[in-house]
Amino acid sequence: MAVARTHRTDPIRLPCRHAAATVLLLMLFAACLAACANPANRPSNLRRSLAAPVARSFASASEGGSTAVIVALSGGGARSAAFGYGVLSALAEQRASGRTGRSLADEVTAIAGVSGGGILAAHFALRGPQGLPAFRRDFLDQDPEGALRTSFTPINLLRGYRGGVNDLSGLADWLDAHLYRGASLGDLDQPGRPRLLLHATELYNRAPFPFDRDSFRAICSDYDAFPLAHAVAASSAVPVLFSPIVLENFNPTCPAAGHGTPSHERSAFARHVEASQTRYANEPELHYLKLLDGGLVDNLAVRNLIRAMSRPAPALVSAQAAQRLRRVVVIVADASMRVGGGMSRAIDGPDAPEAITASVDAMIDNASRASLDALERETANWRERLLRWRCGLAAPEGHCRQLQVTLVRLSLSDIDSPEEKRRILQLHNKLTLKADEVDFLSNLGRRLLSANPDYRRAVKSPPFDG
Secondary structure, eight states, X not given: OOOOOOOTHHHHHHHHHHHHHHHHHHHHHHHHHHHXXXXXXXXXXXXXXXXXXXXXXXXXXXXXXXXXXXXXXXXXXXHHHHHHHHHHHHHHTSBOXXXXXXXXXXXXXXXEEOHXXXXXXXHXXXXXXXXXXXXXXXXXXXXXXXXXXXXXXXXXXXXXXXXXXXXXXXHHHHHIIIIITTOBGXXXXXXXXXXXXXXXXXXXXXXXXXXXXXXXXHXXXXXXXXXXXXXXXXXXXXXXXXXXXXXEOOTTSOSSOOOOOOOSOOSHHHHHHHHHHHHHHHOTTXXXXXXXXXXXXXXXXXXHHHXXXXXXXXXXXXXHHHHHOOEEEEEEEEOOOOSOOSTTSSSSOOOHHHHHHHHHHHHHHHXXXXXXHHHHHHHHHHHXXXXXXXXXXXXXXXXXXXXXXXXXXXXXXXXXXXXXHHHHXXXXXXXXXXXXXXXXXXXXXXXXXXXXXXXXXXXXXXXOOO
């Protein structure tokens, strides 16, 4: 009787092959996932050359006029950009005294910005008042969030854990393609353009990193070649949502030693910035600088402005312009909303996102209040240093002490209407706004500026007779 053969090994061998194939596929998937979830940016700065150009030490946008305007634009995403756009648009509609065909926006000597306000400040420094309509068209009316990773997916969560969901291929590339079109920091260093004061947060020192020649000299890097879009992206890089912008520190093999002019302001803030720049040359482990949102250390951009004002007179203006000045208007546009929300309507709450947002706002906004007080003091000190410099010239003008300096504070937190407050809070931490939201915020900027009593007095009072 024939006995049928049984193949005992087949039922075992086939599942083993299947398991091996499954493991191989899982390994390939894991490798792909790891590659997709690596958000690290490569350094985007170049080594400083031996023949570095000599920079001008001032902005010359208001050469020859008796009025200078200095503007600081706070962080706050597209809300800040739209609010600041309204402020600058109102300046563009205000005629400059004694200057035919020029507006107060043409008299902007320096513009400071951070995060969302830095996006506008950089564009204004590059394109001037004539570029304001283009900023509305190319940024405020566009969808920059569409270029970002914003969904909650396993890959994005892993990318966030490993340093940041979005890298340079997101916001930086979008800004370069739509707004700055290949411009570098060196392109801002031209006669007739206002000086840009932009900063990010440098994580090793927990300190501001101003995008100026002193900072790039401290790491032996080429300032002129650095992409403007990368500087703005660093200033706007919210932690976890964005991976840090990376700069290589080319010390200690630096072709040109030196760290610029020390500040005369001896505040703890200024000393910390200077100490950080010194560490770039001395710390053996500081090979790469990691930069994130500048609002973490200065969300009003006024500390960076104070640092610039504390330089030897005449700071922020040329020697020629400083001798003619009779009026300076310093405008701080603060797009934060410091109070409000629905957390106090019931005994329950707030939920985690609302608690985190309110806690971060509390830390940043209270530091901003202290910064405003410091700016008020430094503005008065800057005026006195400028007057001493003017009157100490070999042949000073007869009215060397006639200089009116006005500090104008504009803040969305000053809005009284409950309905407008609620709408402002709904526009928190966005990079894309609808057209009616842009109109709403820009109109608030126009309205607050035109109604500000300090601004109205400064504009209506004629410059001193020369």
